[in-house]
Amino acid sequence: xxxxxxxxxxxxxxxxxxxxxxxxxxxxxxxxxxxxxxxxxxxxxxxxxxxxxxxxxxxxxxxxxxxxxxxxxxxxxxxxxxxxxxxxxxxxxxxxxxxxxxxxxxxxxxxxxxxxxxxxxxxxxxxxxxxxxxxxxxxxxxxxxxxxxxxxxxxxxxxxxxxxxxxxxxxxxxxxxxxxxxxxxxxxxxxxxxxxxxxxxxxxxxxxxxxxxxxxxxxxxxxxxxxxxxxxxxxxxxxxxxxxxxxxxxxxxxxxxxxxxxxxxxxxxxxxxxxxxxxxxxxxxxxxxxxxxxxxxxxxxxxxxxxxxxxxxxxxxxxxxxxxxxxxxxxxxxxxxxxxxxxxxxx
Ligand SMILES: C[S@@+](CC[C@H](N)C(=O)[O-])C[C@H]1O[C@@H](n2cnc3c(N)ncnc32)[C@H](O)[C@@H]1O
Numbered sequence: 001x002x003x004x005x006x007x008x009x010x011x012x013x014x015x016x017x018x019x020x021x022x023x024x025x026x027x028x029x030x031x032x033x034x035x036x037x038x039x040x041x042x043x044x045x046x047x048x049x050x051x052x053x054x055x056x057x058x059x060x061x062x063x064x065x066x067x068x069x070x071x072x073x074x075x076x077x078x079x080x081x082x083x084x085x086x087x088x089x090x091x092x093x094x095x096x097x098x099x100x101x102x103x104x105x106x107x108x109x110x111x112x113x114x115x116x117x118x119x120x121x122x123x124x125x126x127x128x129x130x131x132x133x134x135x136x137x138x139x140x141x142x143x144x145x146x147x148x149x150x151x152x153x154x155x156x157x158x159x160x161x162x163x164x165x166x167x168x169x170x171x172x173x174x175x176x177x178x179x180x181x182x183x184x185x186x187x188x189x190x191x192x193x194x195x196x197x198x199x200x201x202x203x204x205x206x207x208x209x210x211x212x213x214x215x216x217x218x219x220x221x222x223x224x225x226x227x228x229x230x231x232x233x234x235x236x237x238x239x240x241x242x243x244x245x246x247x248x249x250x251x252x253x254x255x256x257x258x259x260x261x262x263x264x265x266x267x268x269x270x271x272x273x274x275x276x277x278x279x280x281x282x283x284x285x286x287x288x289x290x291x292x293x294x295x296x297x298x299x300x301x302x303x304x305x306x307x308x309x310x311x312x313x314x315x316x317x318x319x320x321x322x323x324x325x326x327x328x329x330x331x332x333x334x335x336x337x338x339x340x341x342x343x344x345x346x347x
Contacts, residue, residue, distance in 0.1 A: 029058065141165035141328075148172065149197045153225040155190070162190035163269065163300055167329035171267065171298060172198045174333065178296060180204050180264030186252065186283060187270020188219040188234045195267070196223060196232035206232035207260060209252050211239045211271055239271055244285045250275055251282040262292040269300040281310040284318060293338040297321070302332035 018026065032055045039048035142158070142165040158165050168191060175183070175198040183195060188208040195206050210216035216236040223229045237256035242249050251271065266287060271279045280299065291297075301307050311332050315321050320337040 025062070029055070032058070138165045141169040144169055145172070145194070149194070151193075151197065152227055153222075156193060156222055158190050161187075161272070163194075163331075164329060167300060167331045168194050170326065170328045170331065170333075171195070174296060174298070175199065175202060175204070175265065178265065180296070182207070182260070182263050182292075183265040183267065184257065184260060184263045184287070184290075185209070185267040185269065186280075187268075187272070188216060189269075191267065191269060192219050192232055192234065193222050193226055193228065196226070196228035200228060200231045204231075204264075207257070208232060208234045209237040209256060209270070210234055211237060211252060211275070239275060242282050242286065244282045249278065249282045251279075251286060254286045257287070257290065260290055263287065263290050264292045264295055266291065266295065266297045267300070268298065273301075273304070273306065278306050278310060280307060281313065283310075284314050284321070288318060288336075291336055291338070295336040297334040297336060299332045299334070301330060303330045307332070 015023075032051055036048050036051040036055065039045075039051060145165060145168060156162070158168060163171065171191070172194060175195065179202045180199075181204050183199060183204060183206045185192060185195065185206060185208040188210040192206065192208045198204075199206055208219065210219065213236050216234045219234045220229070223232050223234070235256045237252040237254075239250040240253045242251040242254070266283070268280050268283045273279055283299075284297070299307055299311060302311060311323060311334070314334065315323055318336075320340040321334055324333040324335055326333055
């Protein structure tokens with residue numbers, strides 16, 4: 001009984017979900033079945049047969065309609081399948097093209113990297129070569145320095161901020177040739193000790209300025225250790241503002257040289273470049289009036305753009321100042337003659 005109830009319930013649900021044309025077809029079929037049944041019961045065999053024939057025709061038409069509908073469905077399914085295949089093929093082509101493009105550009109990058117590496121290796125080799133030659137030059141200069149002087153204590157290093165041995169060699173050669181009575185050095189250190197040894201021999205005196213109290217003290221200690229304090233003194237001269245040609249620079253407190261006159265040799269090796277652009281340019285503006293009538297000016301690091309510019313501006317603007325040709329080191333040597341006449345200094 002309950003099984004029959006469940007069947008009835010399911011049937012009712014299905015009947016409710018029929019579309020209108022389906023409901024009409026069902027009604028017609030039911031009406032025909034009822035007609036066949038009534039005609040047969042009432043003895044109208046001919047009518048019953050006709051109604052059965054109509055029913056069979058309807059069933060045949062229904063099967064025909066169903067098969068056409070299924071064929072349509074199949075065709076739509078095929079078309080959807082074809083479209084899907086086209087989309088998948090297009091996506092495959094795009095993926096392959098993308099991978100190929102990446103592969104080609106990776107190949108290009110690889111080639112570029114190989115070329116850069118090869119160039120770097122070549123330059124590195126060239127750099128090593130230059131370094132080796134520069135080192136040989138400095139070692140040869142060092143031998144010559146120690147052949148000329150016998151220090152009384154270990155010499156401070158000529159690396160880092162100090163003058164190179166080749167520059168020192170040329171500087172001390174100038175001292176031996178020109179025998180300056182008074183040398184002023186801007187920027188103390190190893191060069192102060194070497195200069196003091198040279199001046200001890202020739203009978204000159206050295207005043208060295210250092211903007212940094214610690215470096216000044218260290219240089220004084222070196223001079224003491226070598227017994228050169230009577231020949232050379234180091235003055236601490238902090239950097240202060242100095243106006244030159246309408247521009248303000250940070251330069252040594254020039255008051256520290258208030259008692260200094262007739263500088264025969266001026267060595268410019270400070271202030272360090274890190275204290276500001278064109279750090280050494282003010283030197284001749286500040287000290288030109290304190291140079292001897294005939295003097296020599298040595299500027300270290302003259303291979304740097306700021307220093308090259310300073311030499312150009314000095315020689316253009318200061319009468320009697322000319323650059324001397326040099327063979328050794330990276331410093332520039334300039335001769336000064338207050339009268340403007342060419343200075344007759346030993347080469
Ligand atoms: C170019 S250095 C002078 C070097 C000196 N004429 C020589 O040949 O030994 C200029 C200034 O830099 C400072 N200085 C020296 N050695 C330094 C270092 N290793 N690091 C930073 N500053 C240094 C000192 O104050 C010195 O006066």
